[in-house]
Amino acid sequence: MNGKTILTVIFGAIGLVILLWLGFWQVSRLAWKNASLAEIELRIQAEPVALPDQLDPERDRYLPVAVTGIASPGVQVFATAKAQGAGFRMLSVFEVKGRRILLDRGYRKQTTPDDLLSEVELSITGNLLWPQEVDGFTPEPEGTTWYARDIPAIAMSLNTEPILIVARSVTPNTFKARPMPVSTEGIPNDHLGYAITWFSLAFIWLVMTAAVVWRIRQQTPKLQ
Structure with a gap:
């Protein structure tokens, strides 16, 4: 060799x-x-608790909660859903025991009329989430239409705490927006x-x- x-x-x-x-x-x-x-899946599916007074975005990410409050109009966030196409996530202002937070009530198609335009009492089971969807290419919001769940900015615009509950179940469930729960499916x-x-x-x-x-x-x- x-x-x-x-x-x-x-x-x-x-x-x-x-x-x-x-x-x-x-x-x-x-x-x-x-x-x-x-x-993460175990945390998502755990037994729901009442909304804690003090929250930490890392410790309480995915925490299941069960709350009742008054939902009022908020903003819509551009989103897509499997087999449904383009649409919006509907984020409402949610008043719970004197606190104003955000509630992701679910997804509706672009062609479906918005029927979340009045105050209503809702019982929600869902998960706390602090999404990280904003990057340098995210367009600026246009009126009540946003292009990412920028929770700090949306909370400031609606005068709420920067806290988001993503609904898993909504009672009464009589609205066109359907829950789009937190899952591990979107985690790369x-x-x-x-x-x-x-x-x-x-x-x-x-x-x-x-x-x-x-x-x-x-x-x-x-x-x-």
Whole structure:
């Protein structure tokens, strides 16, 4: 084995080890993410409690609550739903025991008239959520139409606390907006795809290294 072949084998081995390490790292990340999603799902489905006086966005994210209050008109947030297309999440002002918070009452299609235009007493079971939907490409709101659930900004515009309950069930459920509950479905979990990509690249790298070594060995007699 000449020096050129040895260097190729060493270079190929280093690249193969790196690609395999990245693949196995993504496998470990997949296990971690699945465990995290399972924990979140347990928190979402836990027994509902009354709305706490003091809330922490990290500690109380996904906390199930059961409350009764007065819902009044708020804003609509552009959204899409599977098999439904474009529409809006309907966010109402929700007065609960003297507190004004926000209530995500659910989804309605763009073509469906808005019937959440008056005050009504509602009993809600849902989950607390502080969505992180705003980025540098989010358009500015147009009147009562927003393009992301920017809770601090919406709360300021409606004079409420920056607290959002996403409804799981609404009583009475006589409105066109239907609950769009919190779930783990929208939380990205791409680690399996990344792992497959790295392992595929490792296989390709191995084949290419073997091909280069074979070609060098084939050419070696001609170079002597």
